Amino acid sequence: MPIQAYGNNLFTEWQGHAGPVVDVVAGREIIDCSVCGFRHVIPLPSIESLQETYATEYYRDEKPTYLTHASEDYEWSTLAFKDRLDIFESQLPPGRRKLLDVGSGPGLFLKYAADRAWDVHGVEPSAQAAQHTRDLGLAVTQTFFGPESAADLGTYDVVHMNNMLEHVPNPRELMSTAADLLADNGLICVCVPNDYNPLQEVLRENAGLAPWWVVPSHHLNYFNFDTLTGLIQTNGFEVIRQTTSFPMELFLLMGDRYVGDETLGRACHTKRKLFDMTLEQAGQGNLRRALYETFSKLGLGREAIVIGKKV
Template identity: 40%
Template sequence: MHKGNIIYQEGKVRVIDCKSCGFAHVNPLPSLNELNDFYEKRFYKDVKTSYFSDYERDHDWWALNYEDILKTFKKLSSSKSSGKKLLDIGSGPGLFLDVARKNGLEATGIEPSKDAFEYSRNKYKCKVLNTTLEELDSSKEKFDFIHSSLVLEHILDPQGFLKKSTSMLKKGGLMCVIVPNDFTIIQKINVILGRRMWWVSPFEHLNYFNQKSLRKLFDRSGFKVEYENVTFPIDLFLLMDQNYLDDPATGKNCHSMRKSFEFNLQKTGNGDLREKLYSAFSKLGIGRELIIFGRKK
C-alpha cells in the first residue's frame, strides 16, 4: 500500500513521499502496459526527438564521465579488472558500452527502446539485447559490474529492479546507479524565488530520490554502499538568475560552461580536484544527479 505525505500536486497528479517504499513517487502509478508502450515505441521519437544528435555533440564529455564511473568500478574491485563482465541496463546510444570495452571489459547492454537498440548496434557495434531487465532470464549469466544510469526514476518497481540486478551479480559484484537528485535545498530555494517545480515530470519520472532514500533502497535490495557522489549542480545557475528552464539558449550556455569547467580540470590533470569538490557538494545534498556504488552483500 502506497501511503505518505503529498509533496507535489497538480490536478490529479500527485507525488507522495511513500512510507512503505521509502522514496517519493507518483501516485497512483500508471499500468505496466501504458509504460511499456511509451518506452518501446515513443520515448526517443516523441519525447527525445534530437536525443541522438545532441548526444553525439557531447560525445567527449559523456566519455569523460563514463571513464570516471569505470575508474571507480576498478578502484572498488579487489582483483584485476580487465576481462571482467559488465552489464549496462538501459544502455541507450551505446557509448558507455564502447568506453567499457576500450577499458578491457566484456560489455553487454540491455535496451528496451528499438531506436536506441538499433542505433547502438549500428554506431558502436555493441552487444545489446532489445529487452527490459524484467523480461530477461537472470539465471543465464553473472556479471562483475552492473551500471544503470537514469533508469530507476522511470520504472514501476525500483526495488524489484535492484533485487534482480543483485541476483545477476557475482559474489562481491558491484552495482552503480545514477538517478536525478530531487527536492533538494537548491530546488526548494528556487521555488521560494518563484520558479515552478521543474524537476517533477510525472509519467516520464515516476520516482524521486534523495541521498537518504537511495541509500536506504540500496540497503534494502542487498547492497552495501561503497561510494557516493553527485554530478555538477547545474541548478546553481538558476540562483545566478541564468534561467535555463524557460530559455533554450541560456540552457545551452549553462551546459557549455559546465562542460568547460570539467574539461579544463581534466586536461590540466586536476580530475581528482573535481571529484573532491563534487564529493563536498554531495555531503551537502547538492548535485543534479546522485551517483551510488554498492557491493552485493
C-alpha cells in the same frame, strides 16, 4: 484517495503505497512513500502502458535531439565514464570485467567500457537506441529489464543503471533483480536525478519557480542521496562511494532562468561541460572528483550517483 491530514500534507494510500502528498503536478500526486522509502507518483502506470512509450516513442517524440546531443557530449561524458570504471577496477580483481548496463540508451557507456577491455552487454527498451548500440558493434537486448527478461542474461561483476530508475514503476523489484545477477562482491552503480535537493527548494520558495524537476509524464520516482542509499542497502549492498555532477541550480541562482528555455538550458549545459573539461585539461581531475563528492555529502548536485558492493 486522501484519507487524513498529515502535517500540512494530505496522507494518501494507493494500492499498498502510502505517504503524505508533497506535490500535485499536472494533476498527478507525488507522495513521500513510507512503503517504498522514496518519493513517487501515484497512481503508478502499469509496465504494459509504458512499453509502447519507451519502445518507440521516447527517443522519437520526447527526446528527438537526444542521440545528436549524446554524440556531441561524448568527450565530456567520458570523464564520468572513466571515473566510474576507475572505481570498478579498484574494487574488482583483474579478470572480473563483466558489465551489464540496464537502460543502456544509445550504448555510449558500453562502447567506452568495451574499448577498455570490459565484456559488456546492454538492456534497452528503445528500438532506435538499441539499433544505435548494435551499429557500434555491441550486444544489446531490446526489452524492459525485469525478473523475466533477466533470467537469460547471465551473471555479472557490475550492474550499471544510468538515469533509468526514475522512469520505472517498480524500482524495488528491479534493484532486487539486479542484485540477483551479480556475482559475490559485485558492484551496483546507480545514477538518478537528485530531486527536491536544497538548492531546488531555495528556488521554489524564494524565486517563485514551480517545481520544474517534477515531470510525472516520464519521471515516476524522485530520489535523493538518502533514499537512493536506502534502496541500495535494503537490497544487500554496502555503499562504498557517492558523488554527483555539476549542481545546475547554480545557474538559476545566478539569474540564468533556463527552466522552459531550451536554448539557454543548452548554453548552461555547455558552460558546465567547459568547467569539467577545463579542470581535466589542467590536470585537476582529482579536484573535480573531490568537489563533486563534497557536493554530494551536502545533498547537492544534479544527480545522485551511488555505488554499492554486494555483501
